[in-house]
Amino acid sequence: MRIILLLVLALAALPLRAQVPDAEPLAVTLETHRSQIAKPSRQSIGPVIEALAAVGPEARPVLAAWADRRLGLLGDRFVLIGADGLADVVTGEAVEGEAKALRPNSGVRALIAGALVQFQLSDPDPARRAAALEAIARQAEPGHLDVLRNADAETDPALAARRDRLTRLLTIRFDPDSAARIAAIESFGTDTGADFQAVLNPLLATTRIAAAQLPAVANIAAELTPGDDISRADAYRLLVDEGLAPARLTDADQKAALAAHIADGRVGGIALARLSDPALRDAAYGALVEAGLVPPAASADDVDAALAAHRFADIHAEPDASVTDAARSALGAMEIREIAMQGADLALDALSLASIYFLAAIGLAITFGVMRVINMAHGEFIMMGAYTGYVTQTVIADRTLSLVVALPAAFAVTFLAGVVLYRLVIRHLAKRPLETLLATFGVSIALQQIAKNIFGTQARPLTAPAWLDGAVSFGEGISISTIRVAIFLLALMFLALFLFIMKRTRLGLQVRAVTQDPGMAASMGINPDRIAMLTFGLGSGIAGIAGVAIGLFAKVTSELGSDYIVQSFMTVVVGGVGNIWGTLAGAALIGGLQKGIEVLNPANTLAAQTYMILFIIIFIQFRPRGIMPQKGRAAEA
CATH class of the missing domain: 1.10.3470 (ABC transporter involved in vitamin B12 uptake, BtuC)
Structure with missing residues (x-):
């Protein structure tokens, strides 16, 4: 009875064991995202590329072949297309048949190149490591910061200095820690490089806003006074663009609106002969607004009231004021050094x-x-x-x-x-x-x-x-x-x-x-x-x-x-x-x-x-x- 019981338990366990896939992670990832890899889209392929990169070094040949359009499909099987024929991407075994080459567009290839840099930074060939740094510098992304920090130690002094500089530049751009960003800015000292300036300038970029009350957490570059720092016309135009006030009515638009609503020689209850008076024209237009025939428009008093009720300011895109202060100080010192030079x-x-x-x-x-x-x-x-x-x-x-x-x-x-x-x-x-x-x-x-x-x-x-x-x-x-x-x-x-x-x-x-x-x-x-x-x-x-x-x-x-x-x-x-x-x-x-x-x-x-x-x-x-x-x-x- 004991022997029969053991056999039954063993047979019962077989289906459970078959449910656990005994496949390599690369094969699983390729199988999971087969349709997206076969027909990639620039908007949705990012997570797929990240999943392949997370597999590890064995995914590097696949990503490189995909970027070079040497990755193909033979039925349901991914293969590498080479001069000597086809090879299975997972096992490397030669296969026979005619594969369909996958041809990602330039946007997808750019994403693949970004994922490949984590492998290229550890490549024994200095030229490949230099190419990886160049790729990051040309199209940096937030994820590249951790890639640079976690990469193997660089043995080439020139490449090590270049990688250190690139790491500090990306720290200024992407690091969530403001203290680290400020330290990276200060680490450049008297440097006046164009790449350093290109990183600092966006930190001081501003957007002009108008609001009844300025945001309490906003990094305000300067508050503007209509008539002094900004013209009244531009200030009111900003209110109109942000939907905070109705548009001003030009004389031509007013005349066109009045002419479109003439009835029995009168407009808004006012005779046509009396419309030579600007005040009566305004009154006629106001009557049309009350009747719902024309949209409301701001008068001069409305403009004054709207400007008085709102505040105007230039707001930094960078939310942390300490970072913008450090960037401004660095650019100011850089300008002084450039004048001295x-x-x-x-x-x-x-x-x-x-x-x-x-x-x-x-x-x-x-x-x-x-x-x-x-x-x-x-x-x-x-x-x-x-x-x-x-x-x-x-x-x-x-x-x-x-x-x-x-x-x-x-x-x-x-x-x-x-x-x-x-x-x-x-x-x-x-x-x-x-x-x-x-x-x-x-x-x-x-x-x-x-x-x-x-x-x-x-x-x-x-x-x-x-x-x-x-x-x-x-x-x-x-x-x-x-x-x-x-x-x-x-x-x-x-x-x-x-x-x-x-x-x-x-x-x-x-x-x-x-x-x-x-x-x-x-x-x-x-x-x-x-x-x-x-x-x-x-x-x-x-x-x-x-x-x-x-x-x-x-x-x-x-x-x-x-x-x-x-x-x-x-x-x-x-x-x-x-x-x-x-x-x-x-x-x-x-x-x-x-x-x-x-x-x-x-x-x-x-x-x-x-x-x-x-x-x-x-x-x-x-x-x-x-x-x-x-x-x-x-x-x-």
Whole structure:
């Protein structure tokens, strides 16, 4: 009997055991949502994708195949469609037949991509992890915050920093804890990134409302007073839009309504002949309203009463005031930093331009400041130096070597040109500044024409070496091209060289002696004519080196020098004739002034130059001898 009883119990248990499915969770999930997966809808497929993602890593190939349109149905069986044929999604076994590929639309594929990121963040391939972060950043959802926080530790430092930043950005957007959001905002410190700004700006977005009483829990950005903060017409229009007041009646609408209800020469009991009176028209319309023939409309008194009975305010979409305060503070600090960075960037641009003007004017400071010779051909010496650099590059292919050769070559060429100009023209016109100006102006035109005949009118390239490409950055948003940095250093080098020559060499001593008293210098055995020739050649040679430097970023044409001759003269005159430190100060003033005017009036270059010249004219009225005038007998010569 015991054996029979055990057999009966065992047989009775079989149906109960058969009711418990012995299938994998993935198979159960696919079977449960078969119809929705086969015909997905963007509005209802979200929970299905979440259910598949919750299965775990084994669902990843299915989701990836679905997104790539490689998931298909073979009868009632889900299969993966590959180059080698079909395979069962659960068992991986190869199957035979012709499957129907499932083709989700772009909206469904976007949801699938969002679900896949939790698997991609743990992928061994860094490229896949980076793609997952990019997908989250492009279309973030609240669920991604927990995915980022719960993902495996990132081993790649760059990806770890990127994931940490993305986690903090999503914390600001989606975390329900206000304290965590505020801490995330403050964690960015001095960051001015566009993604950070894009997260903060929606927190300060406002909606304008009107109500008899403002909501007690609302995060009010500002309460508005009709007539001051908001026009009365806009305030009443807001009341009408929210159904809190009837619309105003225009004259045209009133006349149309009255004309539509004329009966026996009367409207609302008032004769047509009397409707020229606005008050009677209002009374006639009121009678029609009482009769239910036209909708009610607000009068001027009704408008005043409605505006007085309601309050108006801009309400933040973000309900927590502490979060909006933190966002506002961060954006305010960011704006201050951006203004500071723009100022620093402008200062660097002005310093770069000042170094260019100083380099172009230092040779002129020698010839004009020391020798009192107005050399209008100084710009053409700059042009000759630039063309010397171009010719050197056509001979020597290596850019670095050609630049090293071009600098002394340009000095030699323009030094000799300056000596020749002095011997043939300048020395014969000594102490005749007007004739010197006219003669050198003629030489300037002749040199430009010679350059056109030799090199043509097209701009010639003067390419900088590769190590001068790019820019030097100073923090976020502040940078200056490497070429301009090199020119700045070159200007400092020539300043030091000039000071060394004038203060520490025999030539400098003789130049200072001839400058202060040529007659006394001659009686001491110094040849003033020879010193003047060497001084003129030195100034011309420095102009040639300036031409090579300027040609690295400016177009090399026969008119190159004319673009800098005016600024060079202004630099020398404003700084103080005959004073190298004054030339440096003048270059800083001219460069800073030009950049400042360009910022205020960037669209009109000619107007900017006009303003700069006007400023210089006014400046000279108060400081006719410049910022740092030369002292002693040399200043009186």
